[in-house]
Amino acid sequence: MMQQSSYLSLDEGSKKARHYCAYQERCSEDVKKKLLGWGLGEQQTIEVIDQLEKEGFLSDIRFAGLFVRSKINQNRWGKHKIETGLKSRNISDEIIAGAIANIDVDVYNNNIRLLIINKLEGLERFEPSIKKQKITQYLVSKGYEPEIVNEFVKSI
Structure with missing residues (x-):
């Protein structure tokens, strides 16, 4: 089966991009990839993104x-x-x-506590030092700062 290339005009690309942005919040990089995938040229893509930003459809x-x-x-x-x-x-x-x-510190710290509680349930058979090590690894893999994680893990 032959694949059909879909090249859009500037107006068509702009219209499709508006719908794409109206459906869900997007960043300019996502819109750029989508426009290029639809066959718009690099310069046209920049023009469409600038227009979407001016119209309020797009804001990083x-x-x-x-x-x-x-x-x-x-x-x-x-x-x-x-x-x-x-x-x-x-x-x-x-x-x-x-x-x-803008992250709320209380929510952030509460998330750490909840993750520790949930993780502890699956680590009952391990000795305390292994539990602490596994929880630390888990929280760091979730993107939490090691120094904050260590403060919370000390209290276990």
């Missing part, structure tokens, strides 16, 4: 804030993992720093 600041809130509240990720996720989407360091600065 808004995306970063939503990304941070969803990863904290739903996935219980730590700051390092969130930062890595945003960097993989080419979000600027300034925007990342601003979004991470």
Whole structure:
């Protein structure tokens, strides 16, 4: 079966991108990949992204804030993992720093406590030193800072 190439005009690409952004919050990198995948050229893609930003359909600041809130509240990720996720989407360091600065410390610390409690349930058969080691590894893999993790693990 022959694959048909789909090259869009600037107007068609802009219209599709509006729908794409209206459905769910996107970052400029996601929209860029989508537009290039639809067959728009590099210059046209930049024009569409600029227009979407002017119209309010696209905002990396808004995306970063939503990304941070969803990863904290739903996935219980730590700051390092969130930062890595945003960097993989080419979000600027300034925007990342601003979004991470808005994390509620109480929610963040409560997430660590909940993750420790849940992890402890599966580690009943291990001796205390092994439990602490496994919990530390788990929390660091979730993106929590080792110094904060160590403070919480000491209290186990």
